[in-house]
């Protein structure tokens with residue numbers, strides 16, 4: 001091959017800073033796709049740059065996604081910003097590699113897989129209804145993103161943590177939010193910095209979860225709880241053939257906190273953007289409403305949604321997929337080359353980062369015709385989704401294990417909102433990435449109860 005063993009073209013920019021600032025600015029201004037397209041025009045499909053202080057190769061397209069998500073874990077490792085391990089700890093799934101990754105992940109997935117999660121739909125249903133009573137009922141305006149974050153926090157606390165509402169949980173929410181702020185802060189650990197506060201609050205948050213783990217263990221031993229009560233109890237109850245716990249307490253604590261981190265803003269963002277799209281697309285909204293009203297009609301008053309009801313929400317699910325195609329909450333991520341690797345005729349040197357970006361295939365017109373058109377029907381035929389092209393949850397052995405929980409939360413929330421309320425946007429329609437996708441003003445809407453025909 002002509003380019004065999006050549007490092008990709010591009011520039012590593014200013015030492016340490018590299019192109020991080022330009023890229024972060026583009027994310028913030030919602031022009032990151034254009035920023036990457038300009039690179040492709042300048043350097044071709046594979047190029048080098050420097051992000052977060054590390055030499056990086058940017059690759060995109062179906063073959064690139066396959067390469068990133070389905071490669072051997074002895075060649076490609078996951079790569080997070082350094083603050084991730086510092087704040088969350090080094091035993092969380094994002095940090096560990098095989099065989100620990102496989103062991104911890106299998107434990108989480110035995111709880112998060114569809115066959116297991118279907119018994120928790122009633123709990124999610126209860127949380128959504130409680131949420132609507134408090135944050136929607138009688139209101140004329142609602143700012144959607146912040147209230148959806150409360151909803152996804154409550155659902156995860158209930159299903160995964162078994163954490164009852166109260167003072168302890170409020171303290172946990174505060175610590176968790178400071179921890180989140182710490183992730184995105186400049187990682188300088190000096191007193192009074194946001195990063196320092198993030199580190200400090202992470203210790204408090206983990207301490208609270210550790211106490212919860214002890215409480216659950218005591219309850220289990222007294223036979224006062226079923227192992228399936230919540231994810232923590234489930235993980236505490238897991239033992240291998242020799243009777244040894246499958247996960248250490250530290251692994252349980254770090255991975256339930258990671259699950260909250262992975263599922264909190266992401267799912268809230270998806271529900272928020274669906275609400276935005278339903279306001280912008282009256283025909284789509286009418287079709288969702290029709291499907292959801294059919295289901296509502298078959299239920300007695302106060303009866304919870306079931307697994308079978310969710311299976312009937314076929315059109316609504318396409319709306320969710322189309323929303324995640326056009327507005328993936330996570331723009332992209334990184335892997336690290338553990339050895340010299342060749343991709344598309346170029347050398348990716350050992351130790352370099354590899355950067356993948358979801359919109360580069362989501363908005364590719366050869367994969368999704370008229371990519372800027374919001375068209376849920378493109379997913380009517382499953383076969384029409386080209387492989388390795390729709391990656392809001394990533395793919396392969398590190399694909400998001402929370403995707404089924406996200407599906408349940410989203411469908412249940414949309415069911416109750418659309419059948420009970422109508423809304424219109426009351427401020428600009430803009431959004432940005434910081435780096436998580438968000439409407440610039442949190443999406444304030446005017447709401448009123450839906451008059452049923």
Ligand code: HEM
Nearest residue numbers: 093094259262263266267330392393394398400402405406
């Ligand atoms: C719509 C909502 C969600 C989106 C868009 C999303 C997206 C993602 C993405 C892109 C990854 C990284 C994949 C990679 O690097 O290859 C990921 C990983 C992960 N997500 Fe989600 N996620 C969502 C909801 C959730 C929920 C509800 C949970 C709670 C259980 C969760 C837990 C995780 C965990 C634990 C990982 C790490 C997996 C691993 O490294 O093996 N996510 N998610």
